[in-house]
Amino acid sequence: MFKALVMEKDEESGLAAAAIKELSEDQLPAGDVTVAVEYSTVNYKDGLCLSPKGGGLVRNYPHVPGIDFAGTVEASDDDRYKPGDKVVLTGWRVGEMHWGGYGQKARVKADWLVPLPEGLDARQAMAVGTAGFTAMLSVMALEDHGLEPGQGPVLVTGAAGGVGSVATAILANLGYEVAGVTGRPETADYLRELGASQIVAREELNETVKRPLETETWAGCIDAVGGEMLARVLGQMKYGASVAAVGLAGGAGLPATVIPFLLRGVNLLGIDSVMRPFEDRQRAWQRLATDLPMEKLEAMVQPATLSDLPELGAGILKGQVKGRVVVDLNG
Numbered sequence: 568m569f570k571a572l573v574m575e576k577d578e579e580s581g582l583a584a585a586a587i588k589e590l591s592e593d594q595l596p597a598g599d600v601t602v603a604v605e606y607s608t609v610n611y612k613d614g615l616c617l618s619p620k621g622g623g624l625v626r627n628y629p630h631v632p633g634i635d636f637a638g639t640v641e642a643s644d645d646d647r648y649k650p651g652d653k654v655v656l657t658g659w660r661v662g663e664m665h666w667g668g669y670g671q672k673a674r675v676k677a678d679w680l681v682p683l684p685e686g687l688d689a690r691q692a693m694a695v696g697t698a699g700f701t702a703m704l705s706v707m708a709l710e711d712h713g714l715e716p717g718q719g720p721v722l723v724t725g726a727a728g729g730v731g732s733v734a735t736a737i738l739a740n741l742g743y744e745v746a747g748v749t750g751r752p753e754t755a756d757y758l759r760e761l762g763a764s765q766i767v768a769r770e771e772l773n774e775t776v777k778r779p780l781e782t783e784t785w786a787g788c789i790d791a792v793g794g795e796m797l798a799r800v801l802g803q804m805k806y807g808a809s810v811a812a813v814g815l816a817g818g819a820g821l822p823a824t825v826i827p828f829l830l831r832g833v834n835l836l837g838i839d840s841v842m843r844p845f846e847d848r849q850r851a852w853q854r855l856a857t858d859l860p861m862e863k864l865e866a867m868v869q870p871a872t873l874s875d876l877p878e879l880g881a882g883i884l885k886g887q888v889k890g891r892v893v894v895d896l897n898g
């Protein structure tokens with residue numbers, strides 16, 4: 568038997584609620600690798616999956632959410648993994664379509680796992696989680712499009728959130744000048760500790776302007792917000808600079824013009840972490856182990872247990888969670 572947070576749907580109201588239950592291994596879904604999950608985390612998507620309607624992501628109940636997990640292989644029918652191997656999983660719609668990491672055991676496809684890189688343990692991997700992994704993919708995309716330190720400030724929107732916090736710490740560690748956009752002025756000291764040298768108030772960039780081009784300011788941008796803020800930022804990018812579009816915390820719309828693309832050669836780079844091929848995943852996890860300072864990662868961590876998840880899930884949807892939550896499955 569093992570412990571898991573299970574979402575169960577009330578047939579009358581059609582709404583799901585969370586309960587901590589004891590499950591047996593034969594209740595786990597089909598898969599080739601069984602993992603003893605040690606840590607999981609809370610991302611924006613987890614907030615959706617923990618909500619009463621499942622955020623449109625959960626199809627079947629009862630459901631075990633948790634889009635990320637890290638732990639140790641217990642049993643494997645696949646040659647790539649053997650008992651005792653340390654692994655991490657993000658994406659592939661685990662925690663949405665398939666049971667995820669909010670249980671002490673998970674059974675998944677071997678193709679979805681990545682061996683933990685040297686220098687990163689299971690807890691640190693979950694302090695990174697999908698949010699941090701996506702931040703790393705964004706940095707890699709900007710670098711692949713020519714970003715180098717010394718070209719000017721790199722803007723990070725939603726800076727005090729999960730993606731934003733890890734992006735800020737990685738960029739600063741690599742020698743970039745980082746400007747963090749936040750709607751929470753009280754997080755300014757935290758962002759400075761992560762390495763931001765400039766704090767931009769959310770209101771400054773939330774306001775729409777009629778001019779499609781403004782002063783060329785940012786050498787790059789990692790955008791977790793989307794919506795009007797992304798539209799505004801496009802018009803402030805330096806000539807030939809790139810924006811990595813990661814999230815939609817501020818809206819899925821994009822009320823922009825094409826002028827920044829046509830007159831300044833600005834690039835808008837889409838970042839997907841969910842269906843990323845294995846080679847990219849391995850490269851990103853290896854870079855995280857070397858380029859993300861572990862003491863800064865630790866400063867972002869808020870520890871939690873399964874019973875904290877309903878409240879944390881609701882909080883992340885309201886933009887109230889700072890940095891990264893690490894859920895101890897044995898806590």
Ligand SMILES: NC(=O)c1ccc[n+]([C@@H]2O[C@H](COP(=O)([O-])OP(=O)(O)OC[C@H]3O[C@@H](n4cnc5c(N)ncnc54)[C@H](OP(=O)(O)O)[C@@H]3O)[C@@H](O)[C@H]2O)c1
Binds near residue numbers: 611697791887
């Ligand atoms: N593309 C992918 O594969 C991928 C992977 C991971 C995450 N994402 C997406 O990236 C986004 C961030 O994820 P996360 O896990 O970092 O979530 P998070 O921890 O909640 O961070 C989002 C941050 O955005 C800011 N924000 C929230 N509401 C806002 C609003 N209305 N206007 C402007 N800013 C707002 C807040 O930062 P401040 O308090 O600092 O303002 C908040 O902390 C989400 O939309 C998520 O779905 C996408």
